[in-house]
Amino acid sequence: MFSRLFRKEKAMIVPSGYPSYIAKDFEEWLKVLPAQSLQIAEDYLALIQFDATSEFGRLVFSCGRDLHSLAKMVTARYQLEKKQAAGVSRFFANIATARQEQVRKRGLGISKCVWMATTCGLRAGDPNASHALLSGQQFDAEQGLRTEEGYLLPGVTIDCTCMAKSIIPGLHG
Numbered sequence: 122m123f124s125r126l127f128r129k130e131k132a133m134i135v136p137s138g139y140p141s142y143i144a145k146d147f148e149e150w151l152k153v154l155p156a157q158s159l160q161i162a163e164d165y166l167a168l169i170q171f172d173a174t175s176e177f178g179r180l181v182f183s184c185g186r187d188l189h190s191l192a193k194m195v196t197a198r199y200q201l202e203k204k205q206a207a208g209v210s211r212f213f214a215n216i217a218t219a220r221q222e223q224v225r226k227r228g229l230g231i232s233k234c235v236w237m238a239t240t241c242g243l244r245a246g247d248p249n250a251s252h253a254l255l256s257g258q259q260f261d262a263e264q265g266l267r268t269e270e271g272y273l274l275p276g277v278t279i280d281c282t283c284m285a286k287s288i289i290p291g292l293h294g
Contacts, residue, residue, distance in 0.1 A: 125168055127233035133266055134170060135166075135169060136169055136170065136228065136265055137264045137265060137272045138223075138265030138272050138273060138274035138277065139169045139216075139219075139265075139269075139273075139274065139277050140265070140270065140277065140278055140279075142162060142165055142279075143162055144158040144161070144162040146162075146279075147159070147162055147165075148159075149159045150208075151201070151205050151208065151209065152205075153199070153201065153205065153238070157201070158198065160198070160199060161199060161209065162261065163278055164177050164178070164181075164198075164213070164216075165213075165216065166218045167211060167268075168181060168217060168220065169216060169220065171220055176240055177198065180194060181194075181213050181214070181216075181217050182217050182220075182221070185214075185217075186214055186218065186246070188207070188210050188211060188228045189273045191210040191213065192206045192210040192215055193206075194210075195209045196214070200216070208279075208280070209219075209263070211258065212280075213274040213281055215277060215281070216277055218276065219274050219275075219277050221275055222285070223262065223263060223274075226262045226263075226287060227263070229289075230290060231287045231288065231289060232261065232262050232263070232264055232290075233259055233260070233261065233262060233287075233288040234260055234261075234262045234285040234286060234287050234288060235257060235258070235259055235260075235261070235286045235288060236252075236255045236257065236258045236259075236260060236266055236275055236283060237256060237257075237283060237284045237286050238252050238253045238255060238283050239282040239283060239284060248263065248282065249278060249280060249281050249283075249285040251269060252275075252281060252283050253270065254279075255283070256283075259288070260285075262285070262287070273291075
């Protein structure tokens, strides 16, 4: 399931469940230069589209949850400070994990999940405060949960630490 988003920069295909971030979003979040944020946005788009031609995408997927290695790559690629690189690395690792989980669930015939909020949205001033309210809600594993922001999968928005609990057919009443 894909939705087409038309932006000033260009038309992009964004899979359902993923935010339609553009360079300006990363520029504001990280307080970086426009050229840096544009490269981050392009890499984000390659990750969510499972672009097999993206060398960086292949590197991110191969790192798995090794945030130390990923942070070193991110620091060098975008010339970021350590704290900025840590945030981008965690974000990219979450995106890669969500994409891999979608493929696994599809292969196993898992079509439903339950949203599980962790610390995301529980701290005062958290930009994802609404995510805590989503905890326990069932959603389509491919499409995501319908929210104010559109369809979302857990963990794919900036600084989100939410997770999905799979509902395995035949095991849950």
